[in-house]
Amino acid sequence: MSPLQIPLGSGTVLPHAESGDDDELLEKSILRKGPWTAEEDEILADYVRNNGTGNWNAVSKRTGLARCGKSCRLRWSNHLKPDLKKGAFNAEEQRKVIQLHALMGNKWAKMAQELPGRTDNEIKNFWNTRTKKRKRAGLPLYPDDIKPLLNIDKKENSADDSTHQANVSQNDSPTILDSLFIDYKLGKEEHSSYIPSILDITDINTSEQQDSDYKQLHQDSDMLHKSFNLPGIHSAYPKVDWAFSRGLFLASELPPFPSFDDIQRDDSQAEHYESIILSPSTSGLLKSVFYQPNILEDSCNYPFETQRGQNPAMKENSNQKELTRLDSCWLENYDKDQYALKDTLFAVIEPYVNRNTSS
DNA sequence: AACCGACTCAACCGCGGACGA
DNA sequence: ATCGTCCGCGGTTGAGTCGGT
Structure with a gap:
């Protein structure tokens, strides 16, 4: 001393x-x-x-x-500071913290931005206390319906692994989805909100390069937040964030994406997928992904048919009612939708990519 | 009543980024 | 380019409180 x-x-x-x-x-x-x-x-x-x-x-x-x-x-x-809330976190706040932690890891200050009246210190104390309790009780850190967005497939949601969430983003090798977005090339003429820095990102070989790309993507997503007036929660994950913004934009232009009845998926997840899969933003996003010739060369050869034997991509907006219903559904499941987006993209894209690459 | 361990939460510490000289 | 200062963040500490024995 x-x-x-x-x-x-x-x-x-x-x-x-x-x-x-x-x-x-x-x-x-x-x-x-x-x-x-x-x-x-x-x-x-x-x-x-x-x-x-x-x-x-x-x-x-x-x-x-x-x-x-x-x-x-x-x-x-x-x-x-005025407007600070005092006292215990209510149920809604608790759930929000859990969701935010699943998204961001130990980014207490960022989480505080999403919880008006709560400070980073409060959130940190709440989370650490909660973590201790759940570890002691042998419970997982996240409830079943909340998945840590990063490393969904790689790390277990285990009670004795409390810190990995905060550290995964820098170290993991890119997933198919990551590569997809990084290689995502938009047609300049067709897409007025073309973002050069995303278009130009093709090299993900080095983590240094990737870090720099992430920084740029983050800036881009900030810009998009302003353009689309989306909540700041997305800022934690620029690619998904950007995709959502993009999807939301495209959703206003394109017919709804088809149902995923015939997509290979885990049956136990069916209900989960059903509730979010056709949300307008996801719909628009998937549509934008599937109609990018640089990603899927035969964009005309539409890969999925619906159960009813129709290709709803060809439908007019006759199902406006349904779209509206899904809109509200999406809003209700807003947070869940973010996690589901990644799952969804994996479920949709992977079989198709595999099929194309193996042929 | 006294003790003790668990718990909470306010406050501190070290570090790193931003910025100006 | 370097240095010093300020600020904010995340991790950690420890005083006070609570509940069980």
Whole structure:
């Protein structure tokens, strides 16, 4: 333990340890640590009311509050900021956290953006507590209907594997779906929302390249969020996110995608698929995928027939009612749809890709 | 009442990115 | 290009509380 590391207690004071830019300040500044008092809260709140947030290191200089900038920022953002919710997470919030964790891993700050009034710290504490409990009880981290989006097929949803979700995105080799999206080439003339950076991504051989591609995709998806006014939740997964945006766009232009009755699939999943498979966004996405000649060369030779022997891609929008129903269904299953999208694409694309590559 | 372990949650720490000099 | 500072993030700690014995 260094001479500066004094065991902490309520109101412990320590020499200024962070800025080091002001000797005078350092000489006379003795910074408190530990729990905040009501008086300190009032000083900080008053400061923010008058000066706004930011420049936290100035707080102690301007107010005489014996707290470092970091401590002030934390106290403000976790306790004093208006509109913060207090108390236990309700059922809806709990479920949201679980869903978000399945999507993002330990991205507490990002998760907090999706849960108004909740802080990253609260969410982190909730998740860690929950994880402990479920481990102890021998329960899986995620309920059956929530799958971690990344590594669906590779890692088990096991109770003793609490950390892998946060670390998988950088290390895993690309899946067929990843490759599909990375190689996804849109026709410039036909698609007004053509995105050059996606079009140009073809090399996924190095993780460094892939990281850089992801960064670019992320930027693209941010742009699309603005264009399509989609919720920020998608930002965690740029490819799916982008696909959704794209799908939503195309869904307004194209007839609904056919039912997947005749797609090879696990029967136990049938109900799950049935409820989401024809949602407009997925529909549009799949349509856009299937009609890309660069991916599937014989786009005219439509690969699937429906149970009724029709090709609904050729139907007019006569089933507008059904589309509307599916729209509401999709909204209800909004989050589930995101996980299902990847499953769906695997289910649809893989047999077809296999068929083409083996012939 | 006293003890003790489990639990919660506020707060701290170290690190890395952004930015300006 | 380098350095220093600020800020935000995720991981960790530990004081206080609760519940069981």
